[in-house]
Amino acid sequence: MKEFDPDAVLDTAMTVFWQRGYEATSTADLVAELGIARASLYATFGSKHKLYLRALDRYLLARDPAVVELLSRPGPALPAVRALVEGYVTESLGDDRGCFVVNAAVERMSEDSVARRVRSSWDTVEVALTSALLRARAQGELSADAEPRALARFLLVFLQGVRVFGRDDMHPERLTDAVREALRILDWSV
Numbered sequence: 229m230k231e232f233d234p235d236a237v238l239d240t241a242m243t244v245f246w247q248r249g250y251e252a253t254s255t256a257d258l259v260a261e262l263g264i265a266r267a268s269l270y271a272t273f274g275s276k277h278k279l280y281l282r283a284l285d286r287y288l289l290a291r292d293p294a295v296v297e298l299l300s301r302p303g304p305a306l307p308a309v310r311a312l313v314e315g316y317v318t319e320s321l322g323d324d325r326g327c328f329v330v331n332a333a334v335e336r337m338s339e340d341s342v343a344r345r346v347r348s349s350w351d352t353v354e355v356a357l358t359s360a361l362l363r364a365r366a367q368g369e370l371s372a373d374a375e376p377r378a379l380a381r382f383l384l385v386f387l388q389g390v391r392v393f394g395r396d397d398m399h400p401e402r403l404t405d406a407v408r409e410a411l412r413i414l415d416w417s418v
Contacts, residue, residue: 232262232268239286241258241262241280241283242284249335284332291349295352296352296356298315299360304369306370321394321403323394324394327391358376379413
């Protein structure tokens, strides 16, 4: 019988990897932060790498469905898209850890198992944005000649940049100005 809660340990591991990154987190760091023995870490999670992937999966399981849910709500679609953009900025300005997915992409994208997870997350956001923008166009919130998929891709790339710039709180006006312009693009598409 385990003397610790694997879910609680996984939550803590997620936070440690999110704050420090994979390379900067040693197994000794994990043992100290998680409060479990090295043997228990390996017996439960297999390896540092497997623990990292499970922590990333846990983050994705919390984040991606929330984005889909927000963008899938009935009614006008553009307010939901604007809320997503504004939410990314608010979170980014309030959290110097950045986004675990963006951090993983920057640090570990060359690794297939991480790349698959990152791409899947980005695909999920792109599809949710495209669907919302298609609805917006069908409802007359966007002009008939608007390109929902291209606009969704622009927003996806923009949002990932927001996460990177959000880590530097020295110039928050960069983000607020950029968001204003990104949201203006949605207005121009009417």
